[in-house]
Amino acid sequence: MTRYSRSGTDGPAGESDGTDPALEDALGALADERRRDLLRSLLERDGEGPVGVGELAEEIADESDAEDVRRSLRHAHLPRLDGAGIVAYDAREGEVRLAGDQPAVEDFLEAAEGSRN
Template sequence: MSPEDDESPLRDGDSETGLLPDADAIELLASRRRRTLLGLLVDADGAVTLGSLATAIAQTERASGLGATPSHRIAVSLHHAHLPKLDAAGVVDYDRETNSVRYRGDERIETWLAAIDES
């Protein structure tokens, strides 16, 4: 299993705020591909298709010099690893039947994303 496909369980979020604990937010953001995915979803207006996310991530990875992974392979990793993990953590709603993804919003995720982008 590659670090991009990790499946470690997350702890329950803060029941009062509904936000993930910092440790869980950091764990979710440990994957570069998940950071890119979440950045796209934070900026999206509503639901986004798996295919459009995979294409955007492929373009971002190519532009960053990270290789030329085909978008269909990225879609597979999103479908089987990254989106289920984010869905289980309550960060996104992932509909496997329609392959649509909607960001649910999490202030801690956005704070950590911004901090990582600045570094």
């Protein structure tokens, strides 16, 4: 019987497929359009400091309800981006800021836009 790791990045138990788990986490976190919208908003602020989750939700809500967007940011999107090391999310204060390699995030967002056209 073949056993697979829980991470999905390894093949049969003990055999690595050569992928970097941190890279896989980051790419998975950046795959969602709402998360990319959130990151664009943070990048536009260019290091102005932490931003309130409610303020971000209103910026990226489009025609959606800002309260629903805020809820999804707090419970799904921000924890995922924080776990990947892309943002620093303080759930207690309800604030978020960019973390990690900002130029790499900008490059990924640019590449994602190019693939949509």
